[in-house]
Amino acid sequence: MAPSSDSSVLASSDSMPLVPEHIRRLVPYPPGKPLSELERELGITHAVKLASNENALGPSPRAVEAMQAALATVHRYPDGGAWFLRHALATHLDVAPERLLLGNGSNELIEHLIRAFGGPERGVLASECTFVVYALIAQAAGVPVTTVPTQDFHFDLEAMAAAWHPGIRLVFLCSPNNPTGTVIAPAALERFMGRISDETIVVLDEAYLEYCDPSERLDALRWVAERPRTVTLRTFSKAYGLAGVRVGYGVTSAELADYVNRVRQPFNVNTLAQVAAEAALADVAFLDEVFRVTRHGRQQVLDGLAHLGLRTIPSQANFVMFDLARDGRAVYDALLRLGVIVRPLANYGLPTWLRVNMGTLDENARFLAALRQVLA
Numbered sequence: 001m002a003p004s005s006d007s008s009v010l011a012s013s014d015s016m017p018l019v020p021e022h023i024r025r026l027v028p029y030p031p032g033k034p035l036s037e038l039e040r041e042l043g044i045t046h047a048v049k050l051a052s053n054e055n056a057l058g059p060s061p062r063a064v065e066a067m068q069a070a071l072a073t074v075h076r077y078p079d080g081g082a083w084f085l086r087h088a089l090a091t092h093l094d095v096a097p098e099r100l101l102l103g104n105g106s107n108e109l110i111e112h113l114i115r116a117f118g119g120p121e122r123g124v125l126a127s128e129c130t131f132v133v134y135a136l137i138a139q140a141a142g143v144p145v146t147t148v149p150t151q152d153f154h155f156d157l158e159a160m161a162a163a164w165h166p167g168i169r170l171v172f173l174c175s176p177n178n179p180t181g182t183v184i185a186p187a188a189l190e191r192f193m194g195r196i197s198d199e200t201i202v203v204l205d206e207a208y209l210e211y212c213d214p215s216e217r218l219d220a221l222r223w224v225a226e227r228p229r230t231v232t233l234r235t236f237s238k239a240y241g242l243a244g245v246r247v248g249y250g251v252t253s254a255e256l257a258d259y260v261n262r263v264r265q266p267f268n269v270n271t272l273a274q275v276a277a278e279a280a281l282a283d284v285a286f287l288d289e290v291f292r293v294t295r296h297g298r299q300q301v302l303d304g305l306a307h308l309g310l311r312t313i314p315s316q317a318n319f320v321m322f323d324l325a326r327d328g329r330a331v332y333d334a335l336l337r338l339g340v341i342v343r344p345l346a347n348y349g350l351p352t353w354l355r356v357n358m359g360t361l362d363e364n365a366r367f368l369a370a371l372r373q374v375l376a
């Protein structure tokens with residue numbers, strides 16, 4: 001290469017910013033504060049974490065046993081196709097195995113979907129006041145995001161349909177929604193699907209499905225069966241109690257699953273996650289107990305918050321959000337000092353609200369007592 005062209009390459013790369021503008025503007029996802037971090041900072045033990053919608057009952061004991069049995073095999077790469085988990089899910093859901101997506105948490109599947117189907121001219125549509133990860137991943141990938149305001153904390157599907165245009169390739173809906181706990185009405189979803197193109201991929205994130213009243217669940221699998229460009233996302237992180245091993249799944253058409261499969265890394269779901277998820281899926285008694293304790297706890301927390309005169313939003317998930325009508329961050333900090341971690345919602349545009357997830361009944365009582373003390 002001629003010296004003159006070398007120096008011109010150098011000159012242009014010198015003036016090039018280190019990262020593109022869409023990366024510079026990214027704000028990292030703020031995870032719930034880890035228990036060990038708070039305990040270290042305060043020099044205490046037995047802090048309570050109710051900040052990340054984790055399962056208060058721990059993992060399914062059958063999942064723990066399965067992981068223990070698999071420990072001696074971790075010198076091998078995982079089964080990249082996750083044959084056993086895939087077939088267990090296919091039987092459980094009564095769908096063909098090739099319609100399943102498996103991810104390192106369903107967060108990874110959100111990333112796969114955006115990577116496979118989004119682009120600078122292939123945008124994402126979502127609601128305000130929903131899981132921030134959709135917009136974060138889209139932004140990191142340079143995919144434009146259109147957001148539509150909620151109506152009294154519910155998705156405004158009429159306004160979302162009006163905001164839809166042919167450049168929207170992916171729509172993210174969540175029911176029960178995080179952080180509101182609200183659900184989408186089946187009739188509203190039906191109207192929405194009728195108003196947008198069948199070519200648009202609609203993602204129905206059902207991370208909290210297992211906590212929902214059966215009568216309030218979206219019939220997402222019916223939509224997947226009838227409308228090929230629909231994806232339902234589910235996870236083992238919440239009701240199944242396996243957030244730490246990272247495994248989630250999706251159901252869609254074989255065509256979409258094939259494209260997603262091209263962008264994933266070959267061993268994205270690790271060996272322990274595969275055996276744990278398969279065992280947890282079969283542990284019906286554990287799931288029933290989680291459902292029972294969570295629903296009981298939700299009523300306990302809703303009653304306690306009402307008693308303190310705080311506004312709440314009816315929730316079908318394992319968390320509720322509540323309005324302090326004053327700076328939520330200050331109350332969050334005061335609760336931390338009492339050893340209770342909840343979630344501030346300022347990054348959702350709700351600076352006076354906090355979100356708390358259901359713990360054990362004792363943990364819920366501790367949260368309510370701490371909040372009463374802070375507000376006194």
Ligand SMILES: *Cc1c(COP(=O)(O)O)cnc(C)c1O
Nearest residue numbers: 105106107131178207235237248
């Ligand atoms: C927790 C959560 C998930 C699941 O995350 P994982 O990556 O599976 O742990 C997905 N969507 C929403 C809305 C969530 O709150």
